[in-house]
Amino acid sequence: MPQQLATKTNGKIILTFDRLIYSNLLAEISPKALETPEEYDRLLAVAERLTFAK
Template sequence: MTLTFNQTSYSNLLAEISPKVIETELEYDRALAIAEKLTFDRNKTPEERAIYQLLVMLIEAYETKHYPMPTSTPQEVLLHILEASGIDRSDLVGKLGSSEEVSGIIEGKRAISQAQARVLGDMFKVSPNLFV
C-alpha cells in the first residue's frame, strides 16, 4: 500500500505546529519536544515525516549557530581512538615509524602524513581523513 501525500493534512499540521526559524531557547525546546515525539512515532504519515524533516533542519541550524562543535586535531582523534580501543601507543611503533616519531605525533609536535593516515584508517577501520 503506497501512502500519498495529502496537502490538506500537511497544511493542517503546518498550522498546528507553526514551524519557523528557531531564534530562542524556548522555541528550540518546543521544536525538540515535537521532533522527539515524532521520532518515536512508528506510524508516521507522509505529512508527519515531512514536518519531522523540516523540524530537524531547523533544529540543526539553531544548534550549529548556538552550540558549535569544537574541531578536534588529528592527534586528539588518534588519542581518543587509542583510548576507546584499548590499543597502546607502543602498538603504533613500526606501523607509523619509530617510537620517537610516534611520540612526536601523539604529542602534536609532528603532523600525521598521508601515508600514516591511511595506515591508521585501515588499522581502526575509519576514514583516513580523520587524521589529516
C-alpha cells in the same frame, strides 16, 4: 500525528498523507529561525514525537 500510508505501485513505494493533518502540522511548526530556547524545546519535542511515534 500525521497518518502515513505506504502504497506500492509498479515496484515503487508512494507515501501519501492526510492533507488536513499535514497542514495542521505545518501550521504548528512552520519553518523559521529559532530565536529562543523555548522555541527550540517546543520544536524538539515535536520532532521527537514524530520520530519515535509508532
